Amino acid sequence: VIGGSINQHGMILIEATHVGADTTLSQIVKLVEEAQTSKAPIQQLADKIAGYFVPGVVVLSTLTVIAWTIVGYSDITKVKPDFVDDGTLSRDEIIFQKAFQYAITVLSIACPCALGLATPTAVMVGTGIGASNGILIKGGEPLECSHKLKCIVFDKTGTVTHGVPRVARVAMFVEDSVCSFVKLIAIAGTAETSSEHPLASAIVKYAKQTLKTEILGKTQGYQAVPGCGLQCTVTQIDGVLVDIDLEGVNNRKNLMGSTKVMTDNVLFDGEEITATIEESSLVGAVASKPYKVLIGNREWMTRNGLVVTDKMDETMTEHEHLGQTAILCAIDDNIVAMLAVADTVKSEAHLAISVLKDMGLQVVLLTGDNQKTARAIARQIGIHKVFAEVLPSHKVKKIKQLQKQGMKVAMVGDGVNDSPALAQADVGIAIGTGTDVAVEAADVVLIKNDLLDVAAAIQLSKKTVRRIRINFFAASIYNLVGIPIAAGIFVPWGLSLKPWMASAAMAMSSVSVVLSSLLLKTFKKPSKEKMLTPKYYAKFAADQELDNISVHRGVESLPSSREPSKQGSIISRLSGKKKTPSPDHTSLLEMNNMSDSDSSDI
Incomplete structure (x- = not known):
């Protein structure tokens, strides 16, 4: 019985298997909350800059005091009090009052709040927009990494096909x-x-x-x-x-x-x-x-x-x-x-592949099915490069091979045996209707089971990263311009700031960064109707006659020498443990049943 069902007649006895925090809705809310509070790699750069920025500002403030003290004792006329001096203040008091005023102004305007807010606000808005569009992004790292992708690897059964043979x-x-x-x-x-x-x-x-x-x-x-x-x-x-x-x-x-x-x-x-x-x-x-x-x-x-x-x-x-x-x-x-x-191909599969190609991405089909079937499916969806007859344990090796070529790789899958490959990929994308293990291992979950959301997730990533960079640029310009003014460098030209002005400017810089991040809410996922252009239909007709499909047999295209097993690191990502299995024991992945094979376990 699904939550929200209505019993129209008679009585029904229901045993709740998941309640409260264990319900699907609660789990989605929890994942979104965790994603919104996680740090993207670029945030680590911001934290590192802030680590040097704060002591640097303190040093700069100290130098401001020293500089204005020297200026005051050299020429008292250049140090004018902000109020009418009735002669009660001594020369030293006037000099130090002005020097410390500029120093406090520097400290006030140079708060690294804008730098600190540049990334998390954009990540929070970006993951929220993704969730509202049926794209569940588990944190800032996959949100940022997605814009760097060069290769998208698709599983066949249940991913580009309906999975209901x-x-x-x-x-x-x-x-x-x-x-x-x-x-x-x-x-x-x-x-x-x-x-x-x-x-x-x-x-x-x-x-x-x-x-x-x-x-x-x-x-x-x-x-x-x-x-x-x-x-x-x-x-x-x-x-x-x-x-x-x-x-x-x-x-x-x-x-x-x-x-x-x-x-x-x-x-x-x-x-x-x-x-x-x-x-x-x-x-x-x-x-x-x-x-x-x-x-x-x-x-x-x-x-x-x-x-x-x-x-x-x-x-x-x-x-x-x-x-x-x-x-x-x-x-x-x-x-x-x-x-x-x-197993019929999803109606949007060819369009999704076409959109990804137009974005400059290499698209690969990775399947355990035989070469002839793989070639036929590849022709239907417009993929030129296919790895067929790939065993479950070899899917991870395929991802590693592509990564060794210097490419950022995303894996799109839905089965239990796709989970190690999803964990190995730079960005793992799981179909929402897939297995729990695959969804757990993935970085991005397509709740609506729509392959067009793969392209939408990448587009959202690009817009989010672009917004983060704009935020960083705005925060940097603010500090580069504001600190010299606060330090009194432009006093000879009549331009200076009071401490309260600097505080207000600091607050406005933070607000401006937040408002900039909120502009991400204008992101709209491209509709399928807009993608169905005459250019696409021409490409679709050409792909049906596709004869330059490169099909590689999984076992033959792998290195003959056995690489040291690194499955422990993948399993640790799935389970949260960091223990590496002994190399003397056969990995469980070598014996797993296939979720996408020609006839394995059927």
Whole structure:
């Protein structure tokens, strides 16, 4: 039950899992408050300047006393009291009264308040404006750093795509006498119940909808290999098969209400397929039998001693060229079917990429999916450089590689396995609908799940940094002009300040800096309608014919030598701890399941 829901009829018993400070709204408010009070790197410069500025002003004030004392004793006519002297003041009193007056004026006008307010006021307004536009910026550092970005790295599943894949096709490679369609769906759906991968969820959902059941079989010995697939033993599918409505399931064009799912048989001319699967009756009592199941990509099948024929590869390639993920399913050492899973690209993805390119940024797609699918998705969204088949542990290394080229890198992701890369990047940007770990690791959270907000966050950063620099310039000019006047340097020309005037000027300088920062409230996120220009439409048409996409295989493009593990520093950023894991132990990141792979953990 979501906060704000209305129960219209009857009674409902609700258990609150998060209350008070733990609610989503409270957490957002807390993050905004922490961001508004955090210091940007440029603020550290201001603090350093203030550290030298204050003692410098004290020294300057002392020198002012000494200078005017010398001037007074040299020529008393140059030291005129501010009141009518009735002769009661001695010469020494007049000199020291004037000297200390100028010294106090210097101290009054030279308060570093304006310098100290230049950054925090702009950061406070900037983060507030970001939050009101659905961009949650966690502090001054990412707000400042974003304007320095040279490269934006996008994850695929759930980031540039909707992250809600569906089964688009089931292609059977064997006759029903070897493995029936319903048995395939029951076994594959059961095998995937142990996985939390988005593609696995799509297969499980399809199986339950097709078989009209919420209960599938059991799995034993489940093992998922990142970047490849899974293997397990499926048992207890007897009850599932017994209760099947065969007449409904056999409607292959529109199975049991599943929308737009193509199911067909892809038979092999002149090829003999040895049937080692023991077919059991789908009606009546069914003998309980365990099935050895392999689900994954080509490499996973080859690694387990199975041959991917040219026809199978051709069938998979057909869907991979459409940007879909093709998954092979083997039962008892026979590849029996291919399942094509589609995850549609977000409508604003191409426009967002185009805007980022126009800003002079290099855009990269980083995905665990196979090269053909990655190329198809890249063509749809207009990205020229792609790293495909990247394992979870290699995502961090990819970010480091780009950083070693001297670029400030931002990572945009949503999954658990994107979290280390989000932490490693100079600016980590998480999709608001992503996992809690990813949101926690990121520096910027896009609450509205809109990729156009990536460009908006960078634009807001540029405007905020520009405003900070204007504030610094104004504060510096104020001190450079005000201190000499306060010290009495321009007295010969009739220009001087009283202490109260200096105090008022100091207050006005602080107010002017605050007002300058408040001008950030005029920032407005560019609307999508204004971005859809004729120039963009021409670029969109050109990108659909894009043939100069550079696709690199993740493992091959990494250095062959193993770098010393630095994952401890990343984990410490996620957990707040600084302990570095022993190099003798395998990093947990090496064994994490993928959130964006071809068929890993599916």
